[in-house]
Amino acid sequence: MRAARLDHTDWRILQVLQEDGRITNIELARKVGITAPPCLRRVRALEEAGIIERYMAVLDGRKLGFDVTAFAMVKLHSQAEADLIAFEERALQSPIVQECSMLSGEIDFLLRCVAPDLTRFQSFIIHDLTAAPNVESVKTSLVIRTAKEAAGLPLALAAEDA
Amino acid sequence: MRAARLDHTDWRILQVLQEDGRITNIELARKVGITAPPCLRRVRALEEAGIIERYMAVLDGRKLGFDVTAFAMVKLHSQAEADLIAFEERALQSPIVQECSMLSGEIDFLLRCVAPDLTRFQSFIIHDLTAAPNVESVKTSLVIRTAKEAAGLPLALAAEDA
DNA sequence: GATGAAACACTGACGCT
DNA sequence: AGCGTCAGTGTTTCATC
Numbered sequence: 001m002r003a004a005r006l007d008h009t010d011w012r013i014l015q016v017l018q019e020d021g022r023i024t025n026i027e028l029a030r031k032v033g034i035t036a037p038p039c040l041r042r043v044r045a046l047e048e049a050g051i052i053e054r055y056m057a058v059l060d061g062r063k064l065g066f067d068v069t070a071f072a073m074v075k076l077h078s079q080a081e082a083d084l085i086a087f088e089e090r091a092l093q094s095p096i097v098q099e100c101s102m103l104s105g106e107i108d109f110l111l112r113c114v115a116p117d118l119t120r121f122q123s124f125i126i127h128d129l130t131a132a133p134n135v136e137s138v139k140t141s142l143v144i145r146t147a148k149e150a151a152g153l154p155l156a157l158a159a160e161d162a
Numbered sequence: 163m164r165a166a167r168l169d170h171t172d173w174r175i176l177q178v179l180q181e182d183g184r185i186t187n188i189e190l191a192r193k194v195g196i197t198a199p200p201c202l203r204r205v206r207a208l209e210e211a212g213i214i215e216r217y218m219a220v221l222d223g224r225k226l227g228f229d230v231t232a233f234a235m236v237k238l239h240s241q242a243e244a245d246l247i248a249f250e251e252r253a254l255q256s257p258i259v260q261e262c263s264m265l266s267g268e269i270d271f272l273l274r275c276v277a278p279d280l281t282r283f284q285s286f287i288i289h290d291l292t293a294a295p296n297v298e299s300v301k302t303s304l305v306i307r308t309a310k311e312a313a314g315l316p317l318a319l320a321a322e323d324a
Numbered sequence: 325g326a327t328g329a330a331a332c333a334c335t336g337a338c339g340c341t
Numbered sequence: 342a343g344c345g346t347c348a349g350t351g352t353t354t355c356a357t358c
Contacts, residue, residue, distance in 0.1 A: 014221060021183045021217035024352065038325050040354070051225050055183035056314060058215045059176060065320040071265065071272060088309050095316030103233065103303040110233060110303070112312075116320050141265040141272070147250050150274075150312045152218060154257030158227040158278050186333060200344050202335065326358085333352070340345075 006051075009034065011159040013042055014051070018152040021055040066114045068121045069143040072129060074109040075136040083134050084108065090132050096124045168213075171196060173321040175204055176213070180314040183217040228276045230283045231305040234291060236271040237298040245296050246270065252294050258286045 006014075012032040016023060023031075029039035046052045061069065076087060084102060091100050091111055099112035111129075115121035129138045168176075174194040178185060185193075191201035208214045223231065238249060246264060253262050253273055261274035273291075277283035291300045 014219070014226075017219035018221060019218070021219045025354090026352065035326055036352085037327085037354070041325095049225070051222055053220045053222050054181075055217065055219050056181070057176070057179035057183045057217050059180060059315055059317075060213055060215050061315055063211070063213050064176075064315060064317070066315055069263075071263070092310055095319055097310065098315070099312050100309040101231075101233070102306040102309070104306055105301075105303040107303055114315060120319070139267075141267040141269055144264040144266055147262040147264070148254055148259065150261050153221055153223055153226060153228055153260070153276060155221075155226070157257055157282070187335090188333060196343095197345055198333080199335070199346090203343085328357090329355090331352100331354080334350080336347105336349080338345105338347090341343090 006159075008159075010042060010046065011155060013039070014046065015155050017043070017052065017055075018155070061114060065116050068113075068115040068118055069146065070113045070115075070121060071141050071143070072109075072111040072113055072125060073107045073139045073141075074111065074129065075106065075138075076108045076134050077136045078134055079108060087132065087134060090128070094124055094128050096121065096128075168321075170321075172204060172208065173317060175201070176208065177317050179205070179214065179217075180317070223276055227278050230275075230277040230280055231308065232275045232277075232283060233303050233305070234271075234273040234275055234287060235269045235301045235303075236273065236291065237268065237300075238270045238296050239298045240296055241270060249294065249296060252290070256286055256290050258283065258290075 009032050013028065016028055016031050025040050025043070026036050028043070029036045032039065043052070074087070074091075076083060087109065088100060088102065091097050091109065096113050096115050097111050098114050101110045102108065103110055113121060113124065115124065125138060125140060129135060171194050175190065178190055178193050187202050187205070188198050190205070191198045194201065205214070236249070236253075238245060249271065250262060250264065253259050253271065258275050258277050259273050260276050263272045264270065265272055275283060275286065277286065287300060287302055291297060
């Protein structure tokens with residue numbers, strides 16, 4: 001589903017809400033140059049359309065004891081659709097998997113993983129990934145540091161027509 | 163910096179706010195079983211401590227015209243700290259780079275990229291990445307589908323002591 | 325898109341346990 | 342230390358133009 005055409009105000013609303021999801025509607029309205037009621041109507045419409053999927057608090061994993069972030073690159077033996085889906089569903093079972101992307105090319109899946117310690121991560125890799133059916137190989141890389149973490153979409157790149 | 167010890171209520175607050183960053187304080191308080199004022203005090207403390215980094219709206223990239231998501235795996239010639247930092251800073255210049263992680267192992271950097279189309283993505287890879295100093299190789303993989311996108315931390319894994 | 329009004333939420337001060 | 346009650350202020354949200 002593609003959205004109805006967005007105007008400049010909508011883009012600015014999205015930009016601001018992506019930066020600060022808890023901004024009050026009044027301040028948001030002020031920032032985009034309209035008054036509160038139409039601003040709220042626009043936000044609701046963007047939510048309805050699924051353009052705004054949800055709002056979330058971004059937490060600091062390190063401060064909460066998630067000392068390990070890692071990527072797992074998975075190759076499967078079979079790339080038949082049913083087999084891809086089967087693997088995906090299995091990967092999603094684990095709370096350790098934060099993000100699961102199906103890729104084109106040599107690697108079939110890239111998993112972003114978070115764990116409290118290496119032991120838990122390793123046991124996930126061995127018992128849940130390597131041991132899963134159809135898995136040919138799993139290569140893991142620990143994240144040493146993350147410079148920019150899921151910062152949000154670069155809306156300026158797509159808002160040129162508004 | 164490590165945070166002060168969190169109790170069960172704090173963990174539930176984090177869990178709820180990660181799910182719904184725009185929940186009203188009153189409803190949040192109700193969900194975690196206390197009244198609004200102490201609940202708000204806890205939230206503010208969690209923000210102060212940097213445990214809650216920020217709040218954001220999660221947007222649907224596809225509906226906004228970001229048809230391409232891809233990962234770029236970069237190897238450098240030199241892994242000296244200054245060279246790693248130099249590359250990182252350069253990568254962060256581009257709005258296309260959504261996430262930039264320094265890795266251990268063969269691959270030095272993994273970049274999560276978003277672009278409106280393949281042309282823009284390709285031009286980024288060629289002009290900004292491959293042409294950058296110290297870059298040995300860049301391998302890219304397009305994301306065919308994302309099953310679970312940066313869903314947030316699996317707080318249950320770390321909250322066992324509270 | 326703006327105005328005004330009513331319902332609701334936020335957030336301070338204070339007392340309690 | 343931390344929770345709860347109360348009350349003033351600001352915000353959300355609806356009807357209306």
